[in-house]
Amino acid sequence: MSLSISTSNVLTNVNPTVTDANVDPNELPLNISDPDHSLNYTCGNSTGDFNVSYGAQTNISYVAISGHNAATPTQATVKLYNGATLIDSVVIKRNNNIMFTFPSQTFQDLIVKFITVPNNFQMTVSYIAAGTHLTIATGEQSGYSRNWLNRHITQRTTTNLQVAPVSSLTQKKTLKGTLTLPNEVVSFAEGAWQTFIDFAFEQPFFIKEVESKPESTYICFDPKFNTNAHSQTRSLDVLKLNFMVFNGL
Numbered sequence: 044m045s046l047s048i049s050t051s052n053v054l055t056n057v058n059p060t061v062t063d064a065n066v067d068p069n070e071l072p073l074n075i076s077d078p079d080h081s082l083n084y085t086c087g088n089s090t091g092d093f094n095v096s097y098g099a100q101t102n103i104s105y106v107a108i109s110g111h112n113a114a115t116p117t118q119a120t121v122k123l124y125n126g127a128t129l130i131d132s133v134v135i136k137r138n139n140n141i142m143f144t145f146p147s148q149t150f151q152d153l154i155v156k157f158i159t160v161p162n163n164f165q166m167t168v169s170y171i172a173a174g175t176h177l178t179i180a181t182g183e184q185s186g187y188s189r190n191w192l193n194r195h196i197t198q199r200t201t202t203n204l205q206v207a208p209v210s211s212l213t214q215k216k217t218l219k220g221t222l223t224l225p226n227e228v229v230s231f232a233e234g235a236w237q238t239f240i241d242f243a244f245e246q247p248f249f250i251k252e253v254e255s256k257p258e259s260t261y262i263c264f265d266p267k268f269n270t271n272a273h274s275q276t277r278s279l280d281v282l283k284l285n286f287m288v289f290n291g292l
Contacts, residue, residue, distance in 0.1 A: 046222070047144045047251040049105055050239045051174035052078075054097055055246070062094035063087050065165070075171050078246045080110045080289070085167040086157075093166060097153040097173070104147040105176040107249040108155065109140045109262045110169025110291060117160045121257075124154040131257065139191060139258040140291040142251040144176055170262075172249065177235060179224065190220050190288045191252055191259045218288035220263060222250070225281050232270060232280040240268055261290040 058073045065087045074082035075095060086093040106123050113119035114135045122132040123143045131143040153173060159166055200211040227236070242248065243266045253259040263286040271281040 045178055045180045045254060047105065047142060047249075047254065048177045048179065048239065049107060049142070049172065049174060049249040050177055050235075050242050052172040052242075052246060053100055053103070053174045054172055057097055059171075060096040060098070061086070062096070063089050063091045075168055078170055078172070080169045083110070083167050083169050085165055088163045088165050090163050092162065093157040093159070095155045095157075095168070095171060097150075097171075100150045100153045100173060102147055102175060103150055103153065103173050105142055105144045105249070106153065106155065106171070106173040107140065107142040107260065107262070108168065108171050109247075109249070109289065111157070111166060112138050113157045113159050113164075113166045113168075114138050115166070116164055119160065119166075120158040122156040122158070124152070124156065126151040126154075133257040135258050137258075138291045140249070140260040140262055140289070141257045142249045142260040143257050144178070144251060144254070147175065176249075177239060178254075188218075188220060189252065190218050190261050191290050193218055193290065194292055218261075218290065220250075220261070220286050220288045222284040222286075223282070226279050227282050229280055232282060236270075236282060240266075243268075261288045263288055 054076050057076050059075060061072045063086045065085055070084055072084060074084045113121065114137055118134055118136045120132060120134050121141055123130045130145055133141060155171055157166060201209045203209050247262045247264040249260055249262050251260045265287045267285040269283040
């Protein structure tokens, strides 16, 4: 098992060009570049695809999307282009967050395309990020929470005298995640991991759990880092990260 973790974002404060734009002046394309998920952009209702173009960008190895509803009517397709060249695509049945990862490259025009069914569905997206990422070979960890498959819901049910269910109340909750890297070399802990820590305190970061599944993604915030010396050798460190999770579902 390997995880992909975003370590930078070059799209902050970049105002994208939107195709199938909403003529409502309250819909601001710049909202898509802000990690504040209370800021959104809803596309128009024409029959064209909804494209978000960020122009030329350098040193890009991931593009991630959080807080969209493209798959609300039925399955949707999300595609990433470098100009006219397709880099990657995914078909989603639910509104999972998405993270595309690939070898670092320069984009002539970084374009994210949403193809919904029906194609005049006025979908909303909160956040798109792009930059560099780390790939960490963690190995399968017993009990690791698959947070991209979990739900932000708790349920409390009242029962009658026969303890049969009567009524239920559901509430939204924030998921919690933990990442433990028990055998990392000191040079990694003192180098690339420190760069990631700095970034994680500046803005949310993405984790993708399965390399071949862009939808196995969640955005993470409120990180808590802990670094310990390995119990058997000074050449290794034990890295632990706790965080809150939003997976889009």
